[in-house]
Amino acid sequence: xxxxxxxxxxxxxxxxxxxxxxxxxxxxxxxxxxxxxxxxxxxxxxxxxxxxxxxxxxxxxxxxxxxxxxxxxxxxxxxxxxxxxxxxxxxxxxxxxxxxxxxxxxxxxxxxxxxxxxxxxxxxxxxxxxxxxxxxxxxxxxxxxxxxxxxxxxxxxxxxxxxxxxxxxxxxxxxxxxxxxxx
Numbered sequence: 001x002x003x004x005x006x007x008x009x010x011x012x013x014x015x016x017x018x019x020x021x022x023x024x025x026x027x028x029x030x031x032x033x034x035x036x037x038x039x040x041x042x043x044x045x046x047x048x049x050x051x052x053x054x055x056x057x058x059x060x061x062x063x064x065x066x067x068x069x070x071x072x073x074x075x076x077x078x079x080x081x082x083x084x085x086x087x088x089x090x091x092x093x094x095x096x097x098x099x100x101x102x103x104x105x106x107x108x109x110x111x112x113x114x115x116x117x118x119x120x121x122x123x124x125x126x127x128x129x130x131x132x133x134x135x136x137x138x139x140x141x142x143x144x145x146x147x148x149x150x151x152x153x154x155x156x157x158x159x160x161x162x163x164x165x166x167x168x169x170x171x172x173x174x175x176x177x178x179x180x181x182x183x
Contacts, residue, residue, distance in 0.1 A: 004061050011054050012077070018047045019080050026087045037092045044088065048081050126161060131169030139165070 025040055055074050062070045127142035147153065147161045163171075 008054065008058055008061060011050070012073070015047055015051050015054065015077060018043070019077070019084060022047075022084050022088075023080075026084065026091070029091075032091060032095065034092065034095050037088055037095060041085070041088050041092070044081065044084055048085075051077060051081060126165050128165055128167050130167040131172075 022040055022044055051074075055078075058070050058074065124146060126146065127139045143162065143165065147158050150158075153161075
């Protein structure tokens with residue numbers, strides 16, 4: 001049984017290494033074409049199948065005492081697979097929505113990637129507002145600078161970020177009809 005676990009752990013390491021390669025592909029954003037992203041999705045699909053087979057073998061092999069830890073490790077791998085799948089499908093969607101001729105394909109893809117990455121929030125934490133009127137001006141100024149004045153964000157995104165900044169009493173006044181217009 002111990003040798004079975006060694007083999008399973010090695011196979012898990014192999015899957016983890018494949019996921020790391022896929023994550024690196026996503027982070028580098030080099031050679032992004034529809035065909036390369038589709039190829040990466042195919043690799044992910046095969047890796048996911050290998051993962052499911054591995055999970056079943058772990059379930060047959062591992063003792064009840066070790067089950068919780070093994071399940072936790074497998075859940076982390078499954079979460080990573082799902083995150084990578086979402087990232088790759090998002091990139092593919094962006095590439096497909098940009099229909100261009102072959103001569104300008106590279107420049108427009110780079111512009112599309114730059115736009116997608118520029119939508120990400122800066123590493124500055126969002127300000128929080130808990131409803132105290134004396135903290136309103138400070139919160140409002142920080143929020144305007146970080147979110148509201150960002151031309152790459154849609155009104156819905158701005159409203160979502162505003163809602164996520166509200167705490168305590170301030171959160172109680174939210175409605176489903178909130179907009180950024182009076183802000």
